[in-house]
Amino acid sequence: MELNLEEGKHLYDECSTLILPALSIGNVGQLAVDLLIASTKAERIGYLDDPNVLPCVGNDAYTPTPQGDLALPLEAYESPSNALTLIQQRSPVVKGMMVEFAKNLADFAVACGKKHIVILSSLDFGRWQTIDMSSGLQIYYLSNAKVDGADDDCEKLGFKRMKEYDPTQKLWKYLNDLAEGNATEDDISSLEDDLGEEDYYPSLPFAAMFSCFKAKGLKVTCLLCYCSEGDNIPDAFHLAEAACNLVGQSPESFKGNEGGRWVIPFSWQSVYGPPPDMSLF
Numbered sequence: 001m002e003l004n005l006e007e008g009k010h011l012y013d014e015c016s017t018l019i020l021p022a023l024s025i026g027n028v029g030q031l032a033v034d035l036l037i038a039s040t041k042a043e044r045i046g047y048l049d050d051p052n053v054l055p056c057v058g059n060d061a062y063t064p065t066p067q068g069d070l071a072l073p074l075e076a077y078e079s080p081s082n083a084l085t086l087i088q089q090r091s092p093v094v095k096g097m098m099v100e101f102a103k104n105l106a107d108f109a110v111a112c113g114k115k116h117i118v119i120l121s122s123l124d125f126g127r128w129q130t131i132d133m134s135s136g137l138q139i140y141y142l143s144n145a146k147v148d149g150a151d152d153d154c155e156k157l158g159f160k161r162m163k164e165y166d167p168t169q170k171l172w173k174y175l176n177d178l179a180e181g182n183a184t185e186d187d188i189s190s191l192e193d194d195l196g197e198e199d200y201y202p203s204l205p206f207a208a209m210f211s212c213f214k215a216k217g218l219k220v221t222c223l224l225c226y227c228s229e230g231d232n233i234p235d236a237f238h239l240a241e242a243a244c245n246l247v248g249q250s251p252e253s254f255k256g257n258e259g260g261r262w263v264i265p266f267s268w269q270s271v272y273g274p275p276p277d278m279s280l281f
Contacts, residue, residue, distance in 0.1 A: 001104035003076060003112075005046040011112055012080045017247050018114045020087035020105070022121035022206035026227045029120035031236030032243065033088050038062050038263040039240075040254045042077035042086055050074060050104055052097040056090055061267035082249055085114065098205055099178050102212035106179075110216050117213045117220040118246060120239050121206040125228045137235065139242040142206075142222040144214040151221065157245050162224060164201045171202040172211075179208075179215035221246060237262065 005011075019036060021029030036042070058071040073091040078084070093101045109117060123140070141159040143151035149165040166172060177183035201207060206222050213220040223242050227235045240262070244250050251262050 001048055001050040001108050003046055003048055003108065006044065009043070009045040011045065011085075012078050013113065014080055014083050015078050015085040016113065016115040017083060017118065018085045018087065018109055018112075018116070019118045019120065019243055019247075021089055022119050022204070022209050022222075023089060023092055024122045024204055024206065025124050026122050026229055026232035026235065028122035028225060028227055028232050028235045028239055030089065031232060032120045032240040033086055034061065034265040034267070035236055035240040035262055036084075036243065037077050037086050037088065038265040039251055039261075040079040040082050040084065040086075041263075042079040042084070044069075044075055044077050046076050047072045048074035048076060048087065048108065050101060052094050052101040052104070053089070054091040054094060058090070059267075061088075062265055064266045079254075082254060084247065084249075085112070093205070098208045099175070099212070102205075102208040103179065105209065106212040106216045106218070109213065109218060115219060116247075117218050118243055119206050119209050119213075119220065119222040120243060121204070121222065121224055122232070122235065122239075123201075123204075123224050123226045125226045137225060137238045139238065140224045140226075142210060142224070144210070144220050154221065154246070157242075159223070159242065162201070162222075164198070166198075169198060169202070171199045172207070175202055175207055175211040176215070179211040233268070 019033065021033050023029065053073045056073050060067070060069045061071050063069070071090060073089065075088045075090075077086040077088065079086070139159045140162045141151065141154040142149045142162045142165050143154060145151040147167060150161050154161070167176065174183060206224065210220055210222050223239060223246065225235050225239050
């Protein structure tokens with residue numbers, strides 16, 4: 001993975017926390033990163049080139065009057081005033097290459113001196129075993145602070161540990177071995193005939209990323225929410241707010257954000273396409 005810096009741009013040493021999405025159902029992680037980039041007024045410093053990500057190109061996602069800047073598959077943004085680096089991923093990883101992609105991301109984070117990695121992603125609502133909506137939308141987490149995935153800081157914030165995480169379970173253990181170089185992709189063939197319901201979580205992109213960042217000795221926290229396909233904008237707000245709470249930030253503290261409110265990304269105006277032609281009615 002190679003970082004291509006834009007002319008006159010550079011990495012900021014003070015941006016020690018990296019926030020990025022792991023693609024999953026509803027694209028909630030990507031939408032939350034969109035919110036964070038727009039609200040922090042983060043500047044794009046360049047893009048990441050990785051052979052494991054499918055190519056794509058689009059219009060500027062954040063500026064209402066684009067100046068010819070193209071949106072690319074992997075973009076790097078930094079907000080020095082908030083000590084944050086943000087990566088936005090706009091296209092999926094090539095099938096079967098998720099672990100390699102995660103390893104490349106981990107190498108990039110180490111090379112750039114990142115200390116804390118925050119992964120934002122979503123889980124299939126249909127897999128939710130214990131549904132309790134009494135306190136509204138819930139945020140689940142997975143951390144490498146403790147062996148069982150628990151983290152005291154996350155608990156204080158009211159997040160719930162992802163109880164489905166078991167580092168001794170075969171697929172989680174396999175991911176860990178892959179990340180540490182103690183297994184190969186070919187070894188999965190011996191597991192494929194014995195995969196069950198418990199293998200859903202470690203089969204998701206966030207799990208590969210968690211394992212690879214952990215293998216590099218970095219502090220890593222996954223923030224997760226359950227959702228279904230559809231209008232996932234409320235979920236994105238909830239996940240972005242959780243990320244802010246985790247890193248000690250809030251829209252009110254974002255410099256350059258007048259009014260202290262979330263800034264809606266310009267690209268969201270066309271999430272569902274143009275409005276209907278009223279002459280049809």
